[in-house]
Amino acid sequence: MPVLTFNQLSQSFGGTDIFAGLSGSIPHGAKIGLVGPNGIGKTTLLRILVGTAEPSSGAVFVTRETRIGYLQQDAVAAFTDPAHTVHEEMRTVFAPLEAQAAELRRLEEAMAYGAVSDEELERYGSLQEAFELAGGYEYELRIEQVLTGLGFDRDLWDMPLAHCSGGQKTRALLARLLLEGPDLLVCDEPTNHLDAEALEWLEETLANWNGALLLVSHDRYFLDRVATTIWEMSRNGLEEYRGNYSAYLLQREDRWNWRTQEFERVQAHFLKELDYIKRNIARDSTVRQAQGRMRRLVREVKAVEIGGTGALDQSWSVFMEESGGISEDKWNVAQLEQRIKGLQAPDPGAIRFRIRLQSRQRGGDLVLRAAGLRIGFPETELFEADDILLTRGECAALIGPNGVGKTTFLRTLMGEIAPLAGEIRLGANLDIGYFAQGFQPADLEHSVLDELFAHQPMLPAAGRDYLARFLFRGEDVFKPVRALSGGERARLAVAVLSLSKANILLLDEPTNHLDLPSQEALQAALQAFEGTILLVSHDRYLIERLATQIWELRDGRLLVYEGDYAAYKQTLMLEAQRQAVAAPSRAAAPRAVPVSGKASAGAALAQTEARIEELERALERLNATLVEATATQRWQEVQSLGRQYKEAQNQLEGLLQQWEWQAQSVPELVAA
DSSP: OOEEEEEEEEEEEETEEEEEEEEEEEETEEEEEEEEESSSSHHHHHHHHHHOOOEEEEEEEEEOOOEEEEEEEEEEOOOSTTTTTTTHHHHHHGGGHHHHHHHHHHHHHHHHHOOHHHHHHHHHHHHHHHHTTTTTTTTHEEEEEEEEHTTTGGTTTTTTTSSOHHHHHHHHHHHHHHHHHOSSEEEESSSTOOOOHHHHHHHHHHHHHHEEEEEOSSOOHHHHOOSSEEEEETEEEEEEESSSSSHHHHHHHHHHHHHHHHHHHHHHHHHHHHHHHHHHHOTTHHHHHHHHHHHHHHHHHHHHHHHGGGGGGGHHHHHHEEEEEEOOOOOOOHHHHHHTOOOOOOOOOOOOOOOOOSSSOOOEEEEEEEEEEEEEETTTTEEEEEEEETTTOOOEEEOOOOTHHHHHHHHTTTTSSSSSSEEEEOOOOOEEEOOOOTTOOSOSBBBBHHHHHSOOOOOOOHHHHHHHHTOOGGGGGGGGGGOOHHHHHHHHHHHHHHOOSSSSSEEESSTTOOOHHHHHHHHHHHHHSEEEEEEESOOHHHHHOOSSEEEEEETTTEEESSSSSHHHHHHHHHHHHHHHHHOOOOOOOOOOOOOSSHHHHHHHHHHHHHHHHHHHHHHHHHHHHHHHHHTTOHHHHHHHHHHHHHHHHHHHHHHHHHHHHHHTTHHHHOOO
């Protein structure tokens, strides 16, 4: 049963239509990724669905008692109280449990002095059972797991929300929403402001989410791991594809190929019918049949003009009801022929720029060799590096947290900064093309056209034609660079890069600010590039499809992993699996409610012992499954099992500490 349904939603501002006629539903447990070009209205649609904005027309229906959580880009407006600390905001989720805990403590104090009735003792037992079932002994551990998972160190827990950065506020809101566990979680760019570890934790959490998800994200790898359905929003409306992002790409290509073929078949059929009409409409013996076929053909052509070839598959009554009817104007044969030949072929809807990366000359087989490198500045060393060897046609992906020296390393390779130690040897006949993150030209007052001419002189008409391939059309070419959006600057940087005719590309976050269609276009161009690539990027989807080596900056060292991204991930998973089995993690014990009174304390102790035994058996089963999964190289399962094992160990340690605390109140039971 759907938790939310919407029908014929439209939105416009002033005289501008943002979108029109969108319909769909979100089933319970669905994991939907909403994709589409920038400016198509994705955030506007989310706001309408969660009830923070009204549509121009259409309706949204939410199932009764459905709880909706919304991660918006402006997180501060969603907090309970901006004066709360991060940890206090998380505890608001469990306010009912804390009220129960207070009542339990009150009853325990009364029980300690024997001032309780039989009814109060019975109420205490019921309340304690309800408290435990609701997670009363574990919610502090849940808070710790979520905050730690999203990258909040303990020293940030007591920071007031008002003092947090924008990224920290977004992560804090996401943490609270995950703890609330709504029936439908709607997230607008949830991966923004997350480091690699937090991102992987969030992917694992959402992949196992019990409720429904609706996600807008530019992170294709994230959509691959979490989404099981893709909604594509374009000028054609909203279309649904089953599967993750990669499955959507394949289906979309097949779907549009089929639609193109179907359009060509229908148009050929129309022209064949028209030919019969032309040959027979003037003959007395066949005029009535020709006129009947012409009336039917006119109706079909009008239907295709309104609803595409799919309109021909509907019954006429259904089509008339859904389309609002068609005009009754008459056409002659010449007009009918003109309308058939003027039918528009199906348009995928997403506008992509067109790029082709070609080299001026072929470089040598050796592109880069380095040994004993130490990178940084005279007063600050950033990292030292393993020995490096990069050959022609390879792609090395340089990954690591922000601020560890990735851009500095690129500048060192280009000779702008000298290495602190070691040797760098570049190959012969290298033409270097550099994509700088943020694209900051020397003169920000340059127009887009002027910036192009600064890199390669050409006639104005040729320059405008060239820029049109990168979606700079009309007056856009005269916009000053300082006024460009992040996505526009990225497209201009790619346009300039394409002119360089380089045979080695140094790319610093090339997909930042690009919408998904533009990311796909750039990826296709890089996959077709015959030269060498050194890629600095957080875009795991791009890395997965391009990299032949992974260079990871970690703990002050550049580590070289031969092989693609999948091989790199397998290596890390094996390391994580070994650590999970060999080195149990320590975690803070969940905050427990003390139990007083001999009978109730004894019962609570027995309950804790039973839970410890059950968890120990679960750990044994997990360990056996983990060993088997490792032996059979089921690496994705190994990663998931390793995290489950770690969480189970955390819970066991908390229960053991709880048992020790409870045992102090009834030592005679423990001794017995």
